[in-house]
Amino acid sequence: MKKVFLAMAIAFSLTTFAQTEEKEKKVTVPAIVKTAFTKDFPGKKVKWGMEDGDFEAEFKINGSDASAVYDKKGHKKAVEMTIKTAELPANVLVYVKTNYPKSKITEAAKITDDKNGVTYEAEIGKDGKSYDVLFDANGKFIKIVEGD
Incomplete structure (x- = not known):
């Protein structure tokens, strides 16, 4: 039994090391x-x-x-800039509170594209996962995507 446990621990360690190494590859x-x-x-x-x-x-x-x-x-x-939750448009705060009442905004960002278009991002936790809820410049809901 000890040998099986040891083999599993080694395999897990190697997998974790390989994933960490890949994330840290130089670009x-x-x-x-x-x-x-x-x-x-x-x-x-x-x-x-x-x-x-x-x-x-x-x-x-x-x-x-x-x-x-x-x-x-x-x-x-x-360009994406982290902002305070209070800096999100009021519509964003209302939308998140209404549609995800059990979720809290954990991070907020303002994204400006190459045409100076603005998008807001509210990161929430839901069902043990992280999601980015995206809104236009006026705070109108666009979509929700699984975060990274």
């Missing part, structure tokens, strides 16, 4: 993308990752978490 960011980020956000310390095939820069603005997504040609597709 090779093209110079054109780095240059575009530096032009848009001079002097910011950045951590690079990937998002849906694009390059995601994670950094801070005035102490708040932010991220910017660039394509491989250095075109900035969107």
